[in-house]
Amino acid sequence: MVHAGDGTHRFFVAEQLGVVWVYLPDGSRLEQPFLDLRSSVLTTPWVGDERGFLGMAFHPQFHRNRKFYIYYSCLAKKKVEKIRISEMKVSRADPNRAEPKSERVVLEIEEPASNHNGGQLLFGLDGYLYIFTGDGGQAGDPFGKFGNAQNKSSLLGKVLRIDVNRPGRGGSRYRVPEDNPFLSEPGAHPAIYAYGVRNMWRCAVDRGDPVTRQGRGRMFCGDVGQNRFEEVDLIVKGGNYGWRAKEGFECYDHKLCHNASLDDILPIYAYGHAVGKSVTGGYVYRGCESPNLNGLYIFGDFMSGRLMALQEDRKTQKWRKRDICLGDPVSCAFPGLLSAHSQFIISFAEDEAGELYFLATSYPSAYAPHGSVYKLIDPSRRAPPGKCRYKPVPVRTKSKRIRFRPLATTVLDLLKKQAEKAARNSSSASSAPSLEPASPQRAASKTPAPPASSKKASRRPGTKKKARAWPPGPQAKRRKRPGARGGGRQQAAGKSRPR
Numbered sequence: 001m002v003h004a005g006d007g008t009h010r011f012f013v014a015e016q017l018g019v020v021w022v023y024l025p026d027g028s029r030l031e032q033p034f035l036d037l038r039s040s041v042l043t044t045p046w047v048g049d050e051r052g053f054l055g056m057a058f059h060p061q062f063h064r065n066r067k068f069y070i071y072y073s074c075l076a077k078k079k080v081e082k083i084r085i086s087e088m089k090v091s092r093a094d095p096n097r098a099e100p101k102s103e104r105v106v107l108e109i110e111e112p113a114s115n116h117n118g119g120q121l122l123f124g125l126d127g128y129l130y131i132f133t134g135d136g137g138q139a140g141d142p143f144g145k146f147g148n149a150q151n152k153s154s155l156l157g158k159v160l161r162i163d164v165n166r167p168g169r170g171g172s173r174y175r176v177p178e179d180n181p182f183l184s185e186p187g188a189h190p191a192i193y194a195y196g197v198r199n200m201w202r203c204a205v206d207r208g209d210p211v212t213r214q215g216r217g218r219m220f221c222g223d224v225g226q227n228r229f230e231e232v233d234l235i236v237k238g239g240n241y242g243w244r245a246k247e248g249f250e251c252y253d254h255k256l257c258h259n260a261s262l263d264d265i266l267p268i269y270a271y272g273h274a275v276g277k278s279v280t281g282g283y284v285y286r287g288c289e290s291p292n293l294n295g296l297y298i299f300g301d302f303m304s305g306r307l308m309a310l311q312e313d314r315k316t317q318k319w320r321k322r323d324i325c326l327g328d329p330v331s332c333a334f335p336g337l338l339s340a341h342s343q344f345i346i347s348f349a350e351d352e353a354g355e356l357y358f359l360a361t362s363y364p365s366a367y368a369p370h371g372s373v374y375k376l377i378d379p380s381r382r383a384p385p386g387k388c389r390y391k392p393v394p395v396r397t398k399s400k401r402i403r404f405r406p407l408a409t410t411v412l413d414l415l416k417k418q419a420e421k422a423a424r425n426s427s428s429a430s431s432a433p434s435l436e437p438a439s440p441q442r443a444a445s446k447t448p449a450p451p452a453s454s455k456k457a458s459r460r461p462g463t464k465k466k467a468r469a470w471p472p473g474p475q476a477k478r479r480k481r482p483g484a485r486g487g488g489r490q491q492a493a494g495k496s497r498p499r
Contacts, residue, residue: 001349001359001373002056006063007393009352010096013359013373016043016052016366018072022096025392027404035070035088035098042073042081045367051081052366054119059164060127066090068098069106069129069164071121081111083118085131087164087173094398106164106173109155113137116199124161124205125217128177130235131160132221134199140226141198141244146256149196149243152188157243159200159235161193181238196241196264199224201302202281202347203235207354209295210286215312222281222299223267226252230279231267232299232310232319239265268319269310276301280345280358287354288388290378296322298356298376300345305360307345327379341374349373353390 001013011023012034018041020034043052055071062068066089074084089102111117116134124130135157141147149157162174174191182188200221208216219235229248233241240261244253248270251257271279282299297310297319309322326339342360349357355375362370 001347001357002058003350003352004058004062004068005060005352006058007352008395009390009392010395011349011351012056014053014056015371016054017041018043018053020053020056020098024395024397024401028401029404030096030397030399031402032097032399034096035100037070037072040072040074042075043366045365047363047365049366050115050117054083054117055121057121057123057129060123062090066092067164069121071119071131073111073117076108076110081114082108083111083133084108085121095395096397096399104173107131107160107162109133111136111156112143118199118201120200120203120221122203122205122219124219126177127163127165128161129164129174130193130203130219131162132197132200132203133158133160135197135243140253147244149198150240150245150256152182152185152192152195155189155191157195157197158189158192159194159197160191162191193237194235194239194241194265196239196243196245197223198226198243198247200233200281201279202299204281204283204348204350206284207286207350210288210354215284215295218284220281220284220297222279224278225270225273227273229270229272230276230301231270232279232281232297233265233267236265241265269321271308271321276304276306278302280347282348282358283350283356285354285356285376287356288383289355290376290381291383292378292381293356293376298324299348300358302345302364305341305343305345307358337377337379338374342370342372346371353388 001011004010004012009025012020013023014020018035018037020036022030022034024030037053041053043049051073053070053072057069059065059067059069067087068090069085069087071083071085074082076082084105085107087104087106089099091097091099113136116137118131118133120130120132122130122132133156135141135147135149136143136154141149141157143154143156144151147157148154151157161177161180163177164174166175167173168175176183176190180190180193182192183190200223203219203221206215206218206220208214221233221235223231223233223241223243225231225247227247229250231248240263242264245256245259246252246264248267278301280300280302282297284295284297285293287293293309295312297312298307299309300307307324309324310319311322312319327337328339341358342362344362344364345358345360347359349359351357357373357375359371359373361368361372
């Protein structure tokens with residue numbers, strides 16, 4: 001889930017099958033998809049299949065050039081599996097639809113196995129496109145003497161940095177930045193920015209402290225481990241992140257590990273498989289609505305469904321774990337707040353205002369109709385009323401809007417319904433015929449009261465309705481909030497549906 005950075009505050013929610021939907025600031029979804037690449041994207045209904053539509057990023061100058069970039073699995077000639085990075089443009093006629101014939105392939109990389117496909121695309125503050133690839137799959141990076149991740153002639157297991165604003169030599173649709181770290185190293189691919197990566201799943205650029213700008217531009221990634229450890233890394237130019245010699249802080253391939261460079265970049269945090277078995281990288285919170293969360297790196301684990309946070313100690317430059325507690329029933333009685341979420345945390349997202357979300361599903365298959373989007377909220381300390389208001393730039397919509405309807409019913413909702421029912425019963429009793437005799441003239445002058453069950457009487461503004469499902473795609477959003485000191489909560493915002 002990404003935004004275009006164009007002031008419209010739209011959400012673009014992508015599904016693994018290759019469909020991207022547009023959500024407007026009011027939560028409504030456009031009926032027509034922004035992009036539909038199902039005929040090109042390679043994935044299957046297999047549980048845990050990692051192939052599919054995996055990444056999307058809008059150009060920093062999108063509001064001018066209409067360009068965005070996509071990362072997906074595909075099947076090339078002779079049934080060779082590849083990952084493909086392409087450039088596309090948004091239609092001039094409809095800003096909520098991609099131009100399907102505008103796809104220009106920027107880069108393709110052959111995949112030797114079906115897993116460890118990477119999938120993240122990011123634009124750094126330098127304006128370059130960063131591409132995060134997996135090590136090629138299977139277990140233990142068994143390709144070659146040192147594995148793909150340590151092989152600088154391979155584009156697998158790497159962080160790549162390219163300039164998509166200018167064409168390169170020989171018809172290449174990108175140029176290699178002149179300050180890439182291995183540009184002049186014999187045998188190394190010039191697009192490599194960092195290496196020794198296993199399968200970084202979800203990375204993000206820190207927008208920096210809203211006041212001091214401290215931390216701005218840092219790039220955080222969650223790198224999925226093999227047998228023992230999951231890790232969170234800060235990306236450093238020219239850095240070697242150790243795989244397959246190291247996993248977390250420990251050795252994985254002991255022979256390679258003892259001969260490894262002492263300059264390997266260690267994680268800022270790693271955890272064992274008693275906590276979780278597949279890290280999902282997140283974001284540093286820089287929003288306005290939940291001040292207690294400012295500066296926390298919030299992330300999760302796909303397998304265990306745990307939400308976690310790291311807090312930086314600026315003096316020691318170390319990061320320590322902070323628990324994110326889910327709310328108790330009393331706290332979660334506030335309208336729209338939840339204390340539970342689907343187990344499999346797929347991804348995290350940030351909106352244009354800096355508020356955080358995460359995506360989760362209750363069944364780990366690309367074809368499962370059980371995906372939800374949650375918003376992170378801390379009710380223990382909220383920003384002053386009116387402080388966090390923003391005015392989205394209007395956007396033309398040609399497609400029908402599917403209205404957002406919350407799926408959650410809270411304690412307060414139930415209490416309101418009971419009060420309304422009691423009020424209707426009271427109204428019905430007061431409008432019953434009087435036993436007092438009345439003159440014919442007086443009786444004729446009386447006008448009957450409207451029935452208590454009329455549509456106007458039975459539906460108040462703001463009353464929540466039962467959710468409905470509309471195929472295909474995600475239909476709404478479900479919000480969730482982590483707690484800082486007082487414990488985290490969640491706010492329901494909706495659910496994706498099957499195609």
